[in-house]
């Protein structure tokens with residue numbers, strides 16, 4: 001070989017090497033960790049002083065923590081179907097507990113998009129809707145979408161049947177009921193270790209999969225069931241929250257419900273759950289113990305990633321499907337469109353990006369396009385979320401002026417803007433309205449919707465909401481029948 005030819009060959013391989021290196025740079029793994037029914041207010045990185053979450057905090061310390069991230073549906077079914085399919089609930093019509101597949105035809109879901117681009121795509125436990133506790137007790141797939149995965153794994157657990165000290169807090173004023181199943185406030189201080197329960201098994205399986213697939217790109221969804229009810233955790237997680245009497249409840253404001261429409265009073269309240277102060281405090285303590293247990297499992301997954309040497313090759317996301325009330329306004333659980341229920345914790349960690357806190361309004365729906373863009377994959381035009389990847393370089397960057405969330409069970413809609421939170425019940429507002437000034441009244445005690453001084457603002461929001469729904473329904477799914485009515489007046493299942 002002549003020397004010049006040698007150089008040519010050398011430069012050719014050099015170029016090839018660069019291309020491969022560039023490819024590798026964008027070919028990140030995706031580790032998507034989602035907790036169930038987790039309110040941001042329970043995490044120490046979001047300011048909670050009682051419930052310590054050192055593992056989620058350490059992810060926040062190296063990633064971007066979003067302070068104003070919102071779910072698109074305030075309970076499992078619509079929220080999960082939305083961020084996995086890339087459409088708002090009123091675009092697909094998935095307002096209940098179903099897989100989005102019949103409504104999206106052959107369009108790819110978030111993980112399926114990665115699967116079709118050569119990724120190993122797997123889920124461990126709950127990513128789409130899965131009934132908790134029943135689906136976890138059975139180890140069943142729930143409202144899953146098989147096409148989204150290369151492989152899928154469920155993590156069976158005893159839930160409320162776990163041996164230990166259990167108490168039913170809800171609708172049990174005389175204390176005669178033992179720990180019961182269903183979507184009920186139950187606290188179980190459980191015997192045994194982390195692996196007795198579903199989330200311990202989920203972390204173990206996730207760690208195995210990370211090691212097994214460390215040499216090829218993966219999209220791994222890790223879904224934890226806690227702190228969804230029942231609040232079940234090993235005994236070792238309870239001491240910081242005992243005696244339960246030391247838990248501090250949110251302030252009880254006299255006449256708090258007087259200025260809101262009936263639909264605005266959440267389906268779970270201290271009153272209709274028959275929970276006295278002792279039970280309310282124990283509910284908070286039990287929830288926190290479940291959060292602490294879930295946080296420890298997050299730690300195991302993050303450790304596995306680090307041990308596999310994948311920290312620099314992996315985008316890690318931590319979030320929840322929606323928030324949860326812990327006694328604010330004497331509300332409990334989800335469905336409500338108030339901040340504690342509609343906002344979610346959201347942390348995105350991308351190799352090479354500086355840690356940051358971002359106050360821009362973002363939606364769970366933004367994850368699919370954003371992570372696709374970050375991994376160098378095509379971002380399908382039809383997706384209704386926005387690519388927020390620029391916020392990872394500039395946390396002041398804003399991609400939207402409002403976040404949109406719905407509570408179909410209440411025919412409720414939320415438009416959250418920088419300064420305002422506007423909530424409306426029924427599309428024609430016949431179920432009433434709420435307007436909160438989030439600067440002067442961040443805890444949402446004063447509904448301004450009927451205040452004459454805010455009449456213009458309310459009219460503006462009504463028009464904005466009509467326009468938003470029109471925009472949401474104007475999509476490539478084409479005239480799909482919207483099925484807003486849950487078959488029965490059921491309580492949320494997950």
Ligand SMILES: [Ca+2]
Nearest residue numbers: 037076321494
């Ligand atoms: Ca949930």
